[in-house]
Amino acid sequence: MKTIGVNLGATSYPIHIGAGWDDILISECARIKPNKALIVADANTGLLYGGKVQGLLASIGIEARQISIPAGEGAKTLDTVGGLYTAALEFGMDRGSVFIALGGGVTGDLTGFAASTYMRGVKYIQMPTTLLAQVDSSVGGKTGVDFAGVKNIVGSFYQPVSVIINTDTLITLPVRQVLSGLAEVIKYGIIADAGFLDFLEANIQPILSLDSQVLIHAVSRSCSIKAEIVSKDERDHGIRAVLNFGHTVGHAVEALGGMSAYTHGEAVAIGMAAEANMALLLGLIDQRFAERIKELLLRAGLPVRMPDFSNESIISLMRHDKKATGSRLVFALPTGPGQADIYKDLKPEIISRALDMARLA
Numbered sequence: 001m002k003t004i005g006v007n008l009g010a011t012s013y014p015i016h017i018g019a020g021w022d023d024i025l026i027s028e029c030a031r032i033k034p035n036k037a038l039i040v041a042d043a044n045t046g047l048l049y050g051g052k053v054q055g056l057l058a059s060i061g062i063e064a065r066q067i068s069i070p071a072g073e074g075a076k077t078l079d080t081v082g083g084l085y086t087a088a089l090e091f092g093m094d095r096g097s098v099f100i101a102l103g104g105g106v107t108g109d110l111t112g113f114a115a116s117t118y119m120r121g122v123k124y125i126q127m128p129t130t131l132l133a134q135v136d137s138s139v140g141g142k143t144g145v146d147f148a149g150v151k152n153i154v155g156s157f158y159q160p161v162s163v164i165i166n167t168d169t170l171i172t173l174p175v176r177q178v179l180s181g182l183a184e185v186i187k188y189g190i191i192a193d194a195g196f197l198d199f200l201e202a203n204i205q206p207i208l209s210l211d212s213q214v215l216i217h218a219v220s221r222s223c224s225i226k227a228e229i230v231s232k233d234e235r236d237h238g239i240r241a242v243l244n245f246g247h248t249v250g251h252a253v254e255a256l257g258g259m260s261a262y263t264h265g266e267a268v269a270i271g272m273a274a275e276a277n278m279a280l281l282l283g284l285i286d287q288r289f290a291e292r293i294k295e296l297l298l299r300a301g302l303p304v305r306m307p308d309f310s311n312e313s314i315i316s317l318m319r320h321d322k323k324a325t326g327s328r329l330v331f332a333l334p335t336g337p338g339q340a341d342i343y344k345d346l347k348p349e350i351i352s353r354a355l356d357m358a359r360l361a
């Protein structure tokens with residue numbers, strides 16, 4: 001079991017990572033002392049883990065109810081949040097109660113948003129069950145829903161009181177979802193920690209076979225890298241943008257795939273390979289490092305080759321990304337193993353050449 005502190009002054013909280021979560025859930029509930037707990041799970045995580053968590057809470061005398069939302073991004077709406085408010089009201093939840101998000105990023109974002117607004121804010125605990133949620137969405141306090149077809153357009157910054165990660169939950173997660181989160185793990189090594197990148201290269205097989213000890217290290221190092229970056233820039237005005245390595249191109253690939261052909265991580269892997277080409281063309285990294293990035297992604301079972309989307313369509317989508325400032329494209333690019341910086345004025349020829357190279361990868 002490892003514990004990481006996210007240092008945000010009055011809203012600081014711990015992230016606990018281990019194989020299993022019984023003891024830590026019990027000790028965290030003893031610390032938080034909720035009068036009632038509403039467990040929010042999705043159709044899959046509710047069946048797999050809901051009963052277990054509810055039983056644990058009952059064993060320490062906490063009155064708990066479970067509500068299941070439909071699985072998948074389609075449920076990330078204000079309607080679903082309305083359902084959570086209704087459940088909370090019917091259960092008689094007040095400011096001393098806690099919401100528990102038991103699921104992937106969709107469940108976590110929705111539950112965090114409901115918790116931030118119900119009675120102007122009640123406590124919530126994250127129990128993330130996808131690798132993506134464990135290393136990314138459960139850290140940083142961004143909550144929200146999709147609205148009018150725009151992803152994450154309505155939301156809040158709201159920190160949980162605790163994050164409890166059980167890496168054993170990944171055993172039931174479909175492999176493609178595991179790989180989607182692994183793309184973010186690899187991203188952290190590339191942009192922030194050369195030693196961690198070496199570790200990932202040496203341990204990619206044990207990670208893929210879900211070896212507990214290796215996973216606990218990979219997840220906790222990822223959380224601490226994100227936590228460190230977030231604590232320097234809680235509201236996403238500056239340095240937090242380095243977390244977007246692979247995402248400017250990746251979001252365009254995701255959109256061109258109709259939001260279904262590629263998982264988020266697959267699109268980001270293709271994006272990282274393409275953006276590594278940009279860093280190479282700008283002379284920020286050498287050929288060897290660009291190859292290292294692609295090789296690791298391939299060994300992890302992630303794609304690096306750009307599909308047959310035209311440069312025009314990719315660039316046009318990138319300009320409409322909500323992280324673009326005006327029509328200026330923003331890229332977070334590696335500048336060497338374990339380091340990255342933000343670049344805003346790439347020449348169009350560099351972007352096009354990098355995308356062309358990515359199609360040959």
Ligand SMILES: NC(=O)c1ccc[n+]([C@@H]2O[C@H](COP(=O)([O-])OP(=O)(O)OC[C@H]3O[C@@H](n4cnc5c(N)ncnc54)[C@H](O)[C@@H]3O)[C@@H](O)[C@H]2O)c1
Nearest residue numbers: 044071072104105106107129130132133137142169172173
């Ligand atoms: N808040 C943030 O900072 C942040 C960061 C990144 C992503 N996100 C959001 O996260 C969401 C994506 O998260 P996700 O990839 O976890 O998707 P998800 O929550 O939809 O989960 C993916 C699928 O896995 C299933 N599942 C979850 N845990 C399981 C388990 N242990 N065993 C078996 N099945 C399981 C779910 O039921 C679902 O079908 C997006 O909405 C994205 O916007 C938020």
Ligand SMILES: [Zn+2]
Nearest residue numbers: 184247264268
């Ligand atoms: Zn991402």
